[in-house]
Amino acid sequence: MYRTYLQLFAIASLSTLSAAIATSGNASANQGSACRIAGLEKPPSICASHNRTLAATCFNCHGPDGRSNGAIPSLAGQSRSDIVNAMKEFRSGQRDEYATVMKKYALGYTDSEYEAMAEYFSNIK
Amino acid sequence: MALNRREFLKAAGAGWLGTLSGLSAMRSAHASTSRGRPRVVVVGAGFGGATCAKYVRLWDQRIDVTLIEPNEKLVSCPMSNWVLGGIRSMQDLEKGYGDLKKHGIRMVHDWAVGVDPVKRTVTTREGATIGYDRLVLAPGVEFMTETVQGYAEAALAHKVTHAFKAGPETALLRRQLESMPDGGVFVIASPPPPGRCVSGPYERACMVAHYFKQHKPRSKIIMLDGHFDVVSKGPMFKAAWEKFYPGMIEHRPNSLVTRLDHVNMMVTTEFDDVKADVINIVPRQRAGKICAVAGVRSDSNGIWCPIDFAAFESTSVPNIHVIGDSVLSNMPKSAHVSNNQAKICAAALVELFNGREPNPYPVIGSTSYSATSDTTSGPIAVVMRYDPDKRIYVRQPGGGASPVSDETNFAYNLAWFENIWADTLG
Numbered sequence: 373m374y375r376t377y378l379q380l381f382a383i384a385s386l387s388t389l390s391a392a393i394a395t396s397g398n399a400s401a402n403q404g405s406a407c408r409i410a411g412l413e414k415p416p417s418i419c420a421s422h423n424r425t426l427a428a429t430c431f432n433c434h435g436p437d438g439r440s441n442g443a444i445p446s447l448a449g450q451s452r453s454d455i456v457n458a459m460k461e462f463r464s465g466q467r468d469e470y471a472t473v474m475k476k477y478a479l480g481y482t483d484s485e486y487e488a489m490a491e492y493f494s495n496i497k
Numbered sequence: 498m499a500l501n502r503r504e505f506l507k508a509a510g511a512g513w514l515g516t517l518s519g520l521s522a523m524r525s526a527h528a529s530t531s532r533g534r535p536r537v538v539v540v541g542a543g544f545g546g547a548t549c550a551k552y553v554r555l556w557d558q559r560i561d562v563t564l565i566e567p568n569e570k571l572v573s574c575p576m577s578n579w580v581l582g583g584i585r586s587m588q589d590l591e592k593g594y595g596d597l598k599k600h601g602i603r604m605v606h607d608w609a610v611g612v613d614p615v616k617r618t619v620t621t622r623e624g625a626t627i628g629y630d631r632l633v634l635a636p637g638v639e640f641m642t643e644t645v646q647g648y649a650e651a652a653l654a655h656k657v658t659h660a661f662k663a664g665p666e667t668a669l670l671r672r673q674l675e676s677m678p679d680g681g682v683f684v685i686a687s688p689p690p691p692g693r694c695v696s697g698p699y700e701r702a703c704m705v706a707h708y709f710k711q712h713k714p715r716s717k718i719i720m721l722d723g724h725f726d727v728v729s730k731g732p733m734f735k736a737a738w739e740k741f742y743p744g745m746i747e748h749r750p751n752s753l754v755t756r757l758d759h760v761n762m763m764v765t766t767e768f769d770d771v772k773a774d775v776i777n778i779v780p781r782q783r784a785g786k787i788c789a790v791a792g793v794r795s796d797s798n799g800i801w802c803p804i805d806f807a808a809f810e811s812t813s814v815p816n817i818h819v820i821g822d823s824v825l826s827n828m829p830k831s832a833h834v835s836n837n838q839a840k841i842c843a844a845a846l847v848e849l850f851n852g853r854e855p856n857p858y859p860v861i862g863s864t865s866y867s868a869t870s871d872t873t874s875g876p877i878a879v880v881m882r883y884d885p886d887k888r889i890y891v892r893q894p895g896g897g898a899s900p901v902s903d904e905t906n907f908a909y910n911l912a913w914f915e916n917i918w919a920d921t922l923g
Contacts, residue, residue, distance in 0.1 A: 422859075424844070425840055431916070433909075435916040473876050477895075480880025
């Protein structure tokens, strides 16, 4: 189903491609570094959009851009390795104290998604 | 879940049409882009709608966003049970929309009453006509009070509340509990699934019991539950009821309320008549009325809105997206999920307006906290990942509810509330 969707998308895009390029000058979803999520490398815009949205789904607990107002820790400005290590320790059960929700969340994301989220939050100053 | 399965299959079958219409709609979106700036109109400024409006603007400022909402402030359903428990005030639930203006969102305080999907316009009660390229409907639920005989009359007499849309009913229910005599009976009835905030009535029992324990210790709470058990955070709630409020809360599963006699204050189920001093009935729900007006409340029973889940676009009407409690899905109907759906939808809109394919594999986190006393809460958490072949969000392994409530989670519950406010309205 998904492959068929892509084919259709490609056909539909032909008529609109030039207009799209002309209007997408500062499209921020195209910015950012290499794709960190396995399987989503092409086209890069999908990976960029996924990274950004994935990080944004953390905000309702951890605060906008990971700046928390309360007992839930801020993620903004934490180093990439700290965030990735924390997720891995939540998943393995090594980090247990105060790890209520994150023990469950860590099991639902992939290693490459840990990396993508860590990249986003480590870049917030 | 079994109830929904047939509708699921039907929605999955219809999904193909939605994909096709999505593509044709993309062309027309570009047509309007070449005319001028793309226009998104969002109806409803709750945790879903306000978040969607904000994130479209955050992620692409060349898109014009209009947010239609009759109320001047958002009254939060999350934490509204805390008002019933006397540990928060109504003011703690309210926040204005002022901060959204800094994102360049045009706010229209009016009711959306009409949608023309061909001309792509929304009309308001005061007579405004607002054009859109993409419309996002986030109206929340409408209560099917007609499913309980006598409900309408009782509501007119102020003898029943659902208080499942926070606001005047929350305040009324609190006053009723305050004037109830010690030794009285408080009845909470909840509907069978699917509906808004499944854990809400169980948390409500905890909060009212917390109030009774201090002020009316001889009183009783009877829960007439349309579910077969305490289906959300069951072990946690049962443990809390036993530990904090022994003997006060009686939970009756499979108890569907059919009738209400407010003159004699009698609630009738398929099995029982229950005499009450204060009656709180959460009726069955359906997608907000504007979804029916727009033609997207199109599942087999005309209750919920089937959508294509990658972009949350209706499978019935192109260019109309639906987010939040109105969606036909296996996702919980909660503020947290609505807020995250809004981001998936906003991201898809930005990609579509830029002629790019929306992410076909969105991922959503779902968290919900419930308080069991004035110092203890517990969470449920799960990651849900969209599967384009199955056309549903699949719950990832490892999710679930905490078996206990504690003070750490109470602190997290408070932080969650501050942060989701800021994320939605800040």
